[in-house]
Amino acid sequence: YEIREQDRWLPIANVDRVMRHSLPKNVKISKEAKECMQECVSEFISFITSQAAEKCLIEKRKTLNGEDILYSLYSLGFENYAEVLRIYLAKYR
Structure with missing residues (x-):
């Protein structure tokens, strides 16, 4: 099935919120x-x-x-992200 371009991207408002929270x-x-970050993320x-x-x-x-x-x-070389996510998942469960 075909995915529309706007459905592939996170909503710009969500990206904006995360960026503002980090700065x-x-x-x-x-x-x-914002648009560049939206596409990258x-x-x-x-x-x-x-x-x-x-x-x-x-x-x-x-x-x-x-x-x-x-x-x-881990398999794609993002061990640092994986470790943070592992901790989050342990707390979530």
């Missing part, structure tokens, strides 16, 4: 910066999710879970 209050963020999520989905396919599973995302992060 000092007096910093302004241009529309171009969305591509990163797709990249990680695709790797996790491939693992599920090989294991003949239909449900992608947190462990699959961790596996993807």
